[in-house]
Amino acid sequence: MSLDPGHRPPTARGRRTRDAIVDAAADLMHERGIAATGLGDVLKASGTGKSQLYHYFEGKSDLVLAVIDRQLERVLAAQPALDPASREDDVRAWAASLVELHRDGGGPFACPLGVFSGQVDAEPRWREHQAAAFRQWQERIAALLARGQAQGVVDPARDAGEMAVAVLAAVQGGLMLARLHRDLQVLALALGAAVDHVRPQPV
């Protein structure tokens, strides 16, 4: 599955226009929800015209896929330890930086990707795109855990991919409940347990 729906603009100006549309849509959909965000709102917020929007996207359904891609980009950009070029192997430091990220600026915030989960469920194209985005995030976490295994700080006896599923679930559940209670400690406890659990087990 391509994680870049819509036309790729060949010019810098075209890319700026497309970016402005996707950014505005992402912000509105994050704040109000997908259903409550109309194309008219997106045009207004991005300062672009209808013909520009329809040049890059077939319609709202297409735009939602581009928004999911953008949110994944934002999520991964905020976690440099998950970059494929990163040599970071300290899972605990990654988890701590995630908590700090949500402390800065008055969080805990809803996860830019996770917030859409209930909203994409009934639309197969959206759901599959959201699932693919989460798989990418999960694979990045699995790679971090595998680096930790190579350094002896993560249990080498267990599967990094399976551990990554549980760690990402802790991130999502932790963020959701932290946001609900407006209490970052909830995220810290959830991540602390997940990170503790992947340590090498005493023989």
Add this chain to the structure above:
Amino acid sequence: MSLDPGHRPPTARGRRTRDAIVDAAADLMHERGIAATGLGDVLKASGTGKSQLYHYFEGKSDLVLAVIDRQLERVLAAQPALDPASREDDVRAWAASLVELHRDGGGPFACPLGVFSGQVDAEPRWREHQAAAFRQWQERIAALLARGQAQGVVDPARDAGEMAVAVLAAVQGGLMLARLHRDLQVLALALGAAVDHVRPQPV
């Protein structure tokens, strides 16, 4: 905070009418979302009249609070190990039964409570009610963990309340990602890690 908004009907017939309204609203809101569920839809689905609905609820905002209560009731009723009268102390058995619950009937399903999280965020009354519902669930899990501590199957050195936060986060993140990927194994992995983590630590 009262977890029973709206008038309590004094007669059995009144209770049936109120129940029919809340059940219909809960099903519709679970399926379509809160924003997309109008009072007209609820009246139609419940076979009740406008005057009956307004006799029990001031309006949609009130009804949402009653729906949250109903979903909490459903969630707790499906987990007998969390009943205050239960003597169950086996956290692993509770987690396994949660997975089976979602296997039966073709799950994984979205959490009846968790599915509302993004949708109640902007409305303080709804959010606080949702937070109170999650606190009740969390306290029931903490009580199960405390019974496990008394039996030596849960780490007695750690706080049952803090462990319950991490366990509930694993339930929520696990359910959300399992539903997204239509893969129950995701829930099993998330819960397995959480349950494993609360075991007594080797000295």
